[in-house]
């Protein structure tokens with residue numbers, strides 16, 4: 001039976017590392033990293049995430065702010081909010097919470113964030129740097145997954161990794177990070193004809209689809225490492241992942257739970273990206 005990967009515990013360790021560096025930065029350079037989250041309108045899921053981020057930012061010793069405009073804000077007005085944060089020297093990291101209301105072009109807003117302050121790693125320049133293997137902020141969720149793999153002693157080099165889901169914020173950057181770590185990567189999506197056959201080949205499976213239990217336990221290759229990014233809210237209010245957990249655990253060597261797996265890592269890596277932005281990258 002596969003061992004649980006305790007994302008909560010690893011995330012706490014990442015935050016402790018960030019906190020120690022923040023203290024050093026304060027002592028040596030009188031610098032306190034600052035993070036602003038922009039949350040447009042009311043979205044219950046976003047609120048949970050933003051609150052988690054605020055708590056983490058406080059814990060590591062950042063200055064943390066929230067901009068919370070009404071859902072009726074225009075695109076131009078939101079652009080000027082971003083512009084103001086771009087110009088604010090106390091703000092080292094900016095995160096514009098997605099999804100944005102439909103009348104706002106999210107791509108335009110993401111592109112307006114100064115790349116050096118892009119705490120999410122979503123700016124086209126940073127996405128380009130990732131694909132070129134150049135340094136820069138990495139999208140927090142896949143970045144957190146890489147850290148989890150390292151924590152359980154799973155080196156992707158030479159392994160076959162299957163990523164299910166190709167979004168710009170999770171699946172695609174996940175595939176690139178695994179490739180950078182020398183895995184042989186297959187990226188699956190809704191047009192993949194035989195998902196079961198692909199998953200069955202994988203030493204590392206990362207599920208980022210958004211469909212509860214779409215990845216069946218019986219597909220998992222014995223001994224595989226299974227990472228479940230999916231967060232699906234059930235009618236009873238409980239969260240479920242994209243993996244059929246109990247059956248997959250029977251076959252996996254390591255597996256992440258939902259909740260308590262990847263989610264807390266996303267927030268921890270956001271702290272890491274903001275700290276690195278404050279330190280200044282070269």
Ligand SMILES: NC(=O)C1=CN([C@@H]2O[C@H](COP(=O)(O)OP(=O)(O)OC[C@H]3O[C@@H](n4cnc5c(N)ncnc54)[C@H](OP(=O)(O)O)[C@@H]3O)[C@@H](O)[C@H]2O)C=CC1
Nearest residue numbers: 141165166167170189190208209210229230231262263266
């Ligand atoms: N834990 C965390 O920190 C985070 C969790 N999430 C969760 O991860 C999940 C994915 O999020 P996100 O990437 O934003 O989602 P998107 O909806 O943007 O992307 C979903 C992807 O899954 C693919 N897909 C959909 N149906 C199938 C199918 N039947 N078979 C194979 N592939 C399929 C889509 O394919 P196609 O491209 O062809 O449409 C798409 O590439 C969600 O549950 C989300 O809540 C997201 C961010 C952070």
Ligand SMILES: Nc1nc(=O)c2c([nH]1)NC[C@@H]1CN(c3ccc(C(=O)N[C@@H](CCC(=O)O)C(=O)O)cc3)C=[N+]21
Nearest residue numbers: 048049052095096097098099120259260261263264266
């Ligand atoms: N610009 C932007 N950046 C993001 O990184 C971003 C975003 N927008 N929009 C939404 C998604 C989703 N996301 C989550 C992160 C952590 C948890 C998390 O901490 N989850 C807990 C459970 C929380 C609960 O119980 O509901 C866990 O998995 O243990 C959830 C969701 C970040 N996202």
